[in-house]
Amino acid sequence: MSETYYDLMRRQGISRRSFLKFCSLTAASLGLSEAGAQQIAQAMQTKPRTPVVWLHGLECTCCTESFIRSAHPLAKDVVLSMLSLDYDDTLMAAAGHQAEEALEQTIAKYKGNYILAVEGNPPLADDGIYCIPGGRPFVDKLRHVAKDAKAIVSWGSCASWGCVQAAKPNPTRATPVHKVITDKPIIKVPGCPPIAEVMTGVVTYILTFDRLPDLDAQGRPKMFYSQRIHDKCYRRPHFDAGQFVEHFDDAGARMGYCLYKVGCKGPVTYNACSALRWNDGLSFPIQSGHGCIGCSEDAFWDKGSFYDHLTTIRPPGGLGIEGTADRIGLGAVAVAGAAIAAHAAVSAIKQARSKTRNDKVSEAEK
Amino acid sequence: MNIDRVSGQVLSGPLEPIYVYEAPVRLWHWVMMVAMLVLAATGYLIGSPPPSIGGEATFSYFFAWIRMIHFIAAMIFAVAFLVRIYWAFVGNHSSRAIFLPPVWSGRWWRGLFNQVAYYLFLKKEPDLWVGHNPLAQLAMFAMYTLGTLFIIVTGLALYAQQWGWGTWPMNVMGWVFVLFGDPQEVRTWHHLAMWYLLLFAVIHVYMVFREDIMSGESVIGTMTNGIRMWKRAPKP
Amino acid sequence: MATIQTQGFTLDNSGKRIVVDPITRIEGHLRIEVNVDRDNVIRNAVSTGTMWRGLEVILKGRDPRDAWAFVERICGVCTGVHALASVRSVEDALAIRIPKNANIIRNLMHATLYAQDHLVHFYHLHALDWVDVVSALKADPKKTSELQQSISPWPNSSPGYFREVQSRLKKFVESGQLGIFANGYWGSPAYKLPPEANLMATTHYLEALDFQKEIVKIQTIFGGKNPHPNWLVGGVPSPINVDGTGAVGAVNMVNLNMVRDICDRTIEFVDQVYLPDLLAVASFYKDWAKIGGGLSGQNVMAYGDFPDIPNDYSNNSMLLPSGVILGGDLKKVHDVDLKAPDQVQEWVTHSWYKQAQEQNGLHPFDGVTEPNFVLGPATKGTRTNIENVDENAKYSWVKSPRWKGHAVEVGPLARYLVAYARGNKEIVEQVNGALKALDVPVTALFSTLGRTAARGLECQWAAHKMRYFHDQLMANIKAGDLTTANVEKWEPSTWPKEAKGVAPCEAPRGALAHWVKIKDTKIDSYQCVVPTTWNAGPRDAKGQIGAYEAALLNTPMVNPTQPLEILRTIHSFDPCLACATH
Numbered sequence A: 001m002s003e004t005y006y007d008l009m010r011r012q013g014i015s016r017r018s019f020l021k022f023c024s025l026t027a028a029s030l031g032l033s034e035a036g037a038q039q040i041a042q043a044m045q046t047k048p049r050t051p052v053v054w055l056h057g058l059e060c061t062c063c064t065e066s067f068i069r070s071a072h073p074l075a076k077d078v079v080l081s082m083l084s085l086d087y088d089d090t091l092m093a094a095a096g097h098q099a100e101e102a103l104e105q106t107i108a109k110y111k112g113n114y115i116l117a118v119e120g121n122p123p124l125a126d127d128g129i130y131c132i133p134g135g136r137p138f139v140d141k142l143r144h145v146a147k148d149a150k151a152i153v154s155w156g157s158c159a160s161w162g163c164v165q166a167a168k169p170n171p172t173r174a175t176p177v178h179k180v181i182t183d184k185p186i187i188k189v190p191g192c193p194p195i196a197e198v199m200t201g202v203v204t205y206i207l208t209f210d211r212l213p214d215l216d217a218q219g220r221p222k223m224f225y226s227q228r229i230h231d232k233c234y235r236r237p238h239f240d241a242g243q244f245v246e247h248f249d250d251a252g253a254r255m256g257y258c259l260y261k262v263g264c265k266g267p268v269t270y271n272a273c274s275a276l277r278w279n280d281g282l283s284f285p286i287q288s289g290h291g292c293i294g295c296s297e298d299a300f301w302d303k304g305s306f307y308d309h310l311t312t313i314r315p316p317g318g319l320g321i322e323g324t325a326d327r328i329g330l331g332a333v334a335v336a337g338a339a340i341a342a343h344a345a346v347s348a349i350k351q352a353r354s355k356t357r358n359d360k361v362s363e364a365e366k
Numbered sequence B: 001m002n003i004d005r006v007s008g009q010v011l012s013g014p015l016e017p018i019y020v021y022e023a024p025v026r027l028w029h030w031v032m033m034v035a036m037l038v039l040a041a042t043g044y045l046i047g048s049p050p051p052s053i054g055g056e057a058t059f060s061y062f063f064a065w066i067r068m069i070h071f072i073a074a075m076i077f078a079v080a081f082l083v084r085i086y087w088a089f090v091g092n093h094s095s096r097a098i099f100l101p102p103v104w105s106g107r108w109w110r111g112l113f114n115q116v117a118y119y120l121f122l123k124k125e126p127d128l129w130v131g132h133n134p135l136a137q138l139a140m141f142a143m144y145t146l147g148t149l150f151i152i153v154t155g156l157a158l159y160a161q162q163w164g165w166g167t168w169p170m171n172v173m174g175w176v177f178v179l180f181g182d183p184q185e186v187r188t189w190h191h192l193a194m195w196y197l198l199l200f201a202v203i204h205v206y207m208v209f210r211e212d213i214m215s216g217e218s219v220i221g222t223m224t225n226g227i228r229m230w231k232r233a234p235k236p
Numbered sequence C: 001m002a003t004i005q006t007q008g009f010t011l012d013n014s015g016k017r018i019v020v021d022p023i024t025r026i027e028g029h030l031r032i033e034v035n036v037d038r039d040n041v042i043r044n045a046v047s048t049g050t051m052w053r054g055l056e057v058i059l060k061g062r063d064p065r066d067a068w069a070f071v072e073r074i075c076g077v078c079t080g081v082h083a084l085a086s087v088r089s090v091e092d093a094l095a096i097r098i099p100k101n102a103n104i105i106r107n108l109m110h111a112t113l114y115a116q117d118h119l120v121h122f123y124h125l126h127a128l129d130w131v132d133v134v135s136a137l138k139a140d141p142k143k144t145s146e147l148q149q150s151i152s153p154w155p156n157s158s159p160g161y162f163r164e165v166q167s168r169l170k171k172f173v174e175s176g177q178l179g180i181f182a183n184g185y186w187g188s189p190a191y192k193l194p195p196e197a198n199l200m201a202t203t204h205y206l207e208a209l210d211f212q213k214e215i216v217k218i219q220t221i222f223g224g225k226n227p228h229p230n231w232l233v234g235g236v237p238s239p240i241n242v243d244g245t246g247a248v249g250a251v252n253m254v255n256l257n258m259v260r261d262i263c264d265r266t267i268e269f270v271d272q273v274y275l276p277d278l279l280a281v282a283s284f285y286k287d288w289a290k291i292g293g294g295l296s297g298q299n300v301m302a303y304g305d306f307p308d309i310p311n312d313y314s315n316n317s318m319l320l321p322s323g324v325i326l327g328g329d330l331k332k333v334h335d336v337d338l339k340a341p342d343q344v345q346e347w348v349t350h351s352w353y354k355q356a357q358e359q360n361g362l363h364p365f366d367g368v369t370e371p372n373f374v375l376g377p378a379t380k381g382t383r384t385n386i387e388n389v390d391e392n393a394k395y396s397w398v399k400s401p402r403w404k405g406h407a408v409e410v411g412p413l414a415r416y417l418v419a420y421a422r423g424n425k426e427i428v429e430q431v432n433g434a435l436k437a438l439d440v441p442v443t444a445l446f447s448t449l450g451r452t453a454a455r456g457l458e459c460q461w462a463a464h465k466m467r468y469f470h471d472q473l474m475a476n477i478k479a480g481d482l483t484t485a486n487v488e489k490w491e492p493s494t495w496p497k498e499a500k501g502v503a504p505c506e507a508p509r510g511a512l513a514h515w516v517k518i519k520d521t522k523i524d525s526y527q528c529v530v531p532t533t534w535n536a537g538p539r540d541a542k543g544q545i546g547a548y549e550a551a552l553l554n555t556p557m558v559n560p561t562q563p564l565e566i567l568r569t570i571h572s573f574d575p576c577l578a579c580a581t582h
Ligand code: HEM
Pocket: A267, A310, B036, B039, B040, B042, B043, B044, B046, B047, B048, B067, B070, B071, B074, B075, B077, B078, B151, B152, B153, B154, B155, B156, B157, B158, B159, B160, B187, B188, B190, B191, B193, B194, B197
């Protein structure tokens, strides 16, 4: 017999009574009647665990590492009881042919019903030969598995945006999943890596409520990515007060002042770090003294130094000009100022000349 | 007095004072100017904050004030712009100038080239215009009007962030982030737009003073009392 | 093809070709091809890294102070080590000296990674090569409990505890949805553990999964998160404040207490679970003390790490010493100089890169990384559907680093052999103790089992060092030193026009260094030579094989369609291909 969600809840110490109560609450929240609650209970007692295929492209595997750090729920409970991780090269026992066979079996058996989780991304340059697990371009494998998936979860900034390998000049043309797979619902869970509990939170949300989370305009679950680090940062009062760390390890740093002036990207970064924090709620980058580098944002690698507040702009064409908006703007205004001064001088000379001429003319007219 | 209705060029005399900038336009101009200077000052400080101040965070709201002033000025600036747009519909011919350069008018293009030649000292005297000369008009449209629109849109988007995705301000402005890719990019462009506008302002102020002295029309006075006076006749 | 002799090995690719791709339970993408003879003994081995991202290319023109964040993303498994290598190299280039606290905290974070990474490797990436999960269902929980209690004082040892785990496992298996255990090699005669030992190890697989996430919290305290904590050129980003205003906003007493607690618990877990398991499992697989030695009996290398004295990377200071052993001669240890142009060099003759003269190796200060994907004439399949690679041509995204032209093995075993040969007292004692417990000679270390054992011993060493570093930190704070960063040369305007630097690092998988050249405040060239590059690399211009290829040779396979033996030896290196190719 397949292990079900009901079994899992029972094992976690939830009584049958509270299980049924959970079902009717769920039904009520969905606007269903008592019969609906029974349907839910029925489904939860018989439904097999949702199969998940976890693919790896160009990546650093730190999304997997983050995932196994989850404290609530524990990664082991997710993997053993909540879902069925039918393919994941990083954790699975089988290798080579046996691994590929397991993959094909899952695709065949659960057509349209499995979830595809992608860590990393496919490189598209040169026929995709920069990532060739199994001797074939990863992008082909991705397309193949995506075809019959119910939905796709893009783990981390690699799958969501491209991340470090897509930083300029992106030598392999590493490309985020949504630019390759366009006909499936895709949930982006960005971050480099994402917070463990955010990863398992997304998974458990899907399993518990049997629906995909609400996404924002960028395709990220609103529940974790709708607000900025800055909006919930505990150092915000120091920001408002104008109390900044000017240098690492200065007096302000030791008192926990705001890290804005040493480059904190909290004001432009959508993630849950300042609210949920990392590793079982222990800390997050800012709490440990380093600014947010914006690791959940698209192209955060290419905004200039992590220690500058203003982006370094490199105008296209490789003119060799580079600087912040202030340097470029001030430069332009200075050039304009010089031009104006020159123009004003010439104008004054011309004016003076034509005046003397006019005077002469009028004198002559007298 | 013979005036080309489309381009506003004065073709022939006799010249008489004309009411050009209606009171709302004049009022708007000076209010907007003050708002913009406040915005630029506070905006610069938001990008490059002044040295930290000490003491208890509870008793200071210094940086937040800078931002608050920026936002208040921004709202005045944005609302003033809206009012100005409204006035373009109900005001006189000149009230539409900065929104609609008459690029379909041959006379306007000739005027534009003449004006450029004039500034390059290739032509002695410029044509006479009821409103802005074509070059000024083009600069006002391309730099001021579009720049202002851009800075307001990006500014409102940055402002909307404090509510987060899924709230009405972001439902209205969120597309800006999708368009630019990420918020730091929007921030950078907002910042660049400030310099674009300041660039306009510098050139504009120079031209205003220069033309007030050198051209055939009154200029500064026109933005105070609305009336264009003439110092000489149009060249045939 | 005829046979080829190299480094005392005989390569013969005439037998049946077997491909294992993907190699699973590793980091990144690795392909292994072997030829087996009629007796199913491996006679030729080919190691192919199948991914490349181009970090060295991407780093060009960037701010050297940012480099740590880029290179940290080379790998999330050995998270932070590239960042450490990076900040050290930049500090070397710019002559920045880090404060004592920063050195201690870096050591502490680094030791923390060792403990967690080794633990995860043993249980989650390696154990299933030795442990038959399905056989655990047949175990008697009572006997398992007795076994557990006989080998360690670990408290989770009651029959009821093991029964519960077993019943959970049973349910899982009966569900028919085997998840990550699907299609495993369960029941293979290559598995030697009795059911009770299998149940014990499987139980600890789950316990270790829960526990490893506690260890890394030390990195979270000082680096803000894990994986991928934050680092800083010139020190560490976390300020210390134990009694001043705002101490709650810095590293404070509460954090330090937690660190202490984690150190203690890590020691406990490694001493009472990992090491006893390792010895118990090893005692059933002693034949693997004769298999898979590869290069380890010949050439091994370590750069050394854990400087006890800040900014001093000599053997005077490093708790894990550096050195090279050649030809298995433990009596002579050669010194390593990362800046000497003739010592560390990389070849691309058999790698998918190009350079001017491919018969020559390049020192990393002159290194070039330019992709060039071409396949040899004997390749089977096509460019986008490779069936067999041609090892006589280019066949891997991994380069081939060599030390003075020698192929060497790196990693915990190499470190331990170097430390042993250098007479490091702690390590000599630890090694001799383990050899005695297993009743095997020192040559048993030159093997698959030796590699796995050295990692376990090193994990124990690291766990105890965590406490040592924490004690040091407390003592230094007590002495009134709170400094964690040196910002004298933070501003690029203080830098010379041109500079270059490199510093040693020992990542969990072996010797690691980054060579950086800075010009006009920007990175002019950045080259990483990484542990798995040394081990997984392909042949060089002379046809010398690397550590993976050497270690697979002469391994008898029980059943060539089930690559268990290949997995055992390859996993004993703890491969990381994202690292290897970067
Ligand atoms: C002439 C008009 C304006 C100028 C010159 C201006 C200038 C600036 C500058 C230079 C910044 C700093 C950006 C950075 O950090 O790099 C800024 C920030 C900002 N501006 Fe404006 N701005 C203008 C109008 C507006 C408008 C119309 C709004 C709309 C509400 C607005 C909202 C903001 C917001 C929300 C920020 C970010 C503040 C923060 O993150 O703390 N601005 N502005």
